Amino acid sequence: MPLPEDAPELSPALDPWEGLEPSGGQGSGGGRPSKPGPGLHLVATPIGNARDITLRALDVLAAADLIVCEDTRVTSRLMQIHGLHRPLMPYHDHNAAKVRPEILARLAQGAVIALVSDAGTPLVSDPGYRLVVDAVAAGIKVTTLPGASSVLAALTLAALPTDRFLFAGFLPPKSAARRETLGELAPVRATLVFLESAQRLADMLADAAAVLGPRPAAVARELTKLFEEVRRETLDSLAAHYAAAGPPKGEVVVVIGPPTEAAGASEAEIDAALQAELAHAGPSAAAAKVAAAFNLPRRQVYARAMALKAAAP
Structure with missing residues (x-):
């Protein structure tokens, strides 16, 4: 990120890595990693390519007393790829209220628990938020291990302004409610980022074009995978393309440019x-x-x- 024009120059003697300890992972020279401290560890997992996982994440997943995940089948596959074996517990919208007290009780007893989503950073469009709120309220330590995020990956590939953006998750599935929400977001002077299902993509883009006009936009799918694709056109052009081509394969992120400030300028x-x-x-x-x-x-x-x-x- 560029510095403001009036920002003072940084001394070349400043070392951005000064004071940082080695990770302790393989090849780091730090020896065998120590067991992470008790508490809830929010661990980002890959969004497509299994190699997009950090050394810290692997350390915590290898040593956790319990890994709380959306779908044990998905997380089991990730663990298998990296040769890890730890107990897993499903935690999703349908069972969160029931199992959350058990997770909190184990945390209170000093357990090391990792929270992961099926892909990407926990709490972004998944039920982990309530668990973090209750853990913080109970005085339990919560820490994060940042990593992959489909939201940021799509934003950086969209070739749209990144200095200010709003992540709005999934829009309502019905057209009337979707257009109402888009109308509320229309004046926001920021790039908009949405998640969307492949089946609803064409209709969502058509509604966005009707409400927001022909703004520049991008549809990103299969991010970090072999068939990664980013289409960058105006909303109306993208809507026409996907209406004709049909639903694409893979997970989809839609990025829409901010409104123009020019009066009367298209x-x-x-x-x-x-x-x-x-x-x-x-x-x-x-x-x-x-x-x-x-x-x-x-x-x-x-x-x-x-x-x-x-x-x-």
């Missing part, structure tokens, strides 16, 4: 101005000129300039 007009400037100037200079002309945030226009440049033949 996305097409801004793109045309950018393309004209890009014909004889670099993305930075082109973005600066178009942003000033349309009274738009320079970062937003620069991101669009880079997307247009990348898409150019």
Whole structure:
């Protein structure tokens, strides 16, 4: 992330890794990892590629007294891939209220418990939130082991502004409720990120186009997997594509650009101005000129300039 123009320069003597201890994992030179401390450990797991897991995550999963997971079949497969064997307990929307007291009781007795989701970072669109709230209220230590996240992965690939974004989870399944929610989000001056099922994708995009207009957007699927795909077009174009092509395979994340601030200026007009400037100037200079002309945030226009440049033949 670039520093503000008036930010003081950092001393070259500063070491960003100073004071950090070796992980203790294989090849780290730190020897055999010690057993993690008692408490609830929120462990991010891969969203597709099984190698996208951290050394800390493997250490905790290998030593936990219990691993709490959405689907034991999914987590068992991940454990098998990495040669790990620990007790598993299912924890999902249908049994959370029943098993949460048991988990909290074991935590109170000093157990080391890891909480994982089927894929990605726990608590993002899964029932782990209530468990964390109750654990904190009970004075139990809660720590996080950050890692893979489909939300951030899609955001970084979308070629849309990343300086401000809103994750809104899944939209309502019915069109009327979905359009109402999109209407509430329309004025938000940030990139919007949604999860969506493949079966509802075309309808969701059509509703988004109707409510938000032809904003630039991206549909990311099969992230980190062999057939990873990111389609970057306007909402109406994406809706037409998936209506014709049918539901795609894999998990889907939809990223939608923020609203434009230019009164009366359409996305097409801004793109045309950018393309004209890009014909004889670099993305930075082109973005600066178009942003000033349309009274738009320079970062937003620069991101669009880079997307247009990348898409150019």
